[in-house]
Amino acid sequence: MSNSNENNVIFRAAPGGKLSGRIRVPGDKSISHRSIMLGSLAEGVTDISGFLEGEDNIATLDAFRAMGVRIEGPDAGRVTVHGVGMHGLKAPAKPLYLGNSGTSMRLLSGLMAGQKFDVEMSGDASLSKRPMKRVTDPLRLMGAVVDTSGTGTPPLKVKGGQPLKGIDYMMPMASAQVKSCLLLAGLYAAGKTCVTEPAPTRDHTERMLTGFGYAVERRGNTVCVQGGGRLKATRIDVPADISSATFFMVGAAIAAGSDIVLEHVGINPTRIGVINILRLMGAELELLNEREAGGEPVADIRVRAGKLKGIRIPEDQVPLAIDEFPALFIAAACAEGETVLTGAEELRVKESDRIQVMADGLVALGVDARPTPDGMVIHGGRIGSGQVDSHGDHRIAMSFAMAALVASGAITITDCANVNTSFPGFVDLANKAGLGLTVDPA
Ligand code: S3P
DSSP states (O other): OTTGGGTTOEEEEOSOOOOEEEEOOOBOHHHHHHHHHHHHHSBSEEEEESOOOSHHHHHHHHHHHHTTOEEEEEETTEEEEEOOOTTOOOOOSSOEEOTTOHHHHHHHHHHHHTSSSOEEEEOOTTGGGSOOHHHHHHHHHTTOEEEOOTTSOSOEEEESSOOOBOOEEEOSSOOHHHHHHHHHHHTTSBSEEEEEOSSOOOOHHHHHHHHTTOOOEEETTEEEEETTOOOBOOEEEOOBOHHHHHHHHHHHHHSTTOEEEEEEEEOOTTTTHHHHHHHHTTOEEEEEEEEEETTEEEEEEEEEOOOOBOOBOOGGGTGGGTTTHHHHHHHHHTSBSEEEEOSOGGGGGSSSOHHHHHHHHHHHTTOEEEEETTEEEEEOOOBOOEEEEOTTOHHHHHHHHHHGGGBSSOEEEEOOTTHHHHOTTHHHHHHHHTOOEEEEOO
């Protein structure tokens, strides 16, 4: 746990209620990580607003401070990064501790492979079980010297001073973290680094590199960078995180009488699987006031309660909604008929095994949910009351909190401290919108 002494944080969610009003959820986690990384390596001062002050992003920020970057903030989402240039990072005095954050470790492994110094990176119990071979294999092809535990998990040790060469890599899985890792290593490699993805994944790294003045070549599912360039500081306005907005979208879609507007949400086409899937299920969802902020499309999202129906989730939507399935499973539990998810085996290696942990929680609440190796089959019906274990997974805890809106009795959710990794202030905001959540210990 990122807070080992707090892993007994319990959410008690009272049954019933509806969501209403206008709220802005915190900043996008993926974009916030990248803003610190690229801002640190840029020449000049990068001003960030809307930065997510969650534990995962603070882990990234602290890592760059430990490598000698002067960073002011965060203060109400404002961060000022005094970039040190591509070759200005310094060896940290001790291993970098990255808590629960897989994104920090995987993206940093690529960046660290290009440095002159050695680095060791470690994480909490969950991160220590997550697969790193997916980044170490291609990094080795580039000439990096990286070590993991015998099972390919953290701690990850990167040896400095290794010349890297560009590669042409076909990713075996649709992963933005692997793609980003290799592009970041590619900034330091001789020649060109190209990554081809089997299906589109979030493209925040490519967009932000462009925003920092770095040329990125995109052709179909392939993206390439030429090593040896420079980054120029810029301004970054981080939109609200669609993955955090998801809990409220699902809550409003399932709870009778709900009508909520989620403000300034990032609607990058590589992230809107949740909108597409909820619409296929019949949700009443409108995108209002579509505009652009800092190279990313944003909109206000209005969601009203409606009748949901079970669907077969199109596999091409899976990478575009990869973090949203815990909440989507709750929507499926409230839909009429059967919802079938396939092609989502990646869910088994997230902060928890999200297929097993969600199925266990749904079954504990009386829902007909059957896990499969690569997805789940859920028969919609009534959600009962009871106790579920989030296994320290932030998105599982928040998803079951929303389930209480339609449950027949209270839902108790254990091991919730990690909600702070992505959504500080969740309980207050959720209660303001209409949930009845209390936290133990208060
Ligand atoms: C992320 C990519 C996704 C996602 C994670 C954040 C990113 O992981 O699950 O929360 O910021 O690049 P994968 O790329 O491994 O699917």
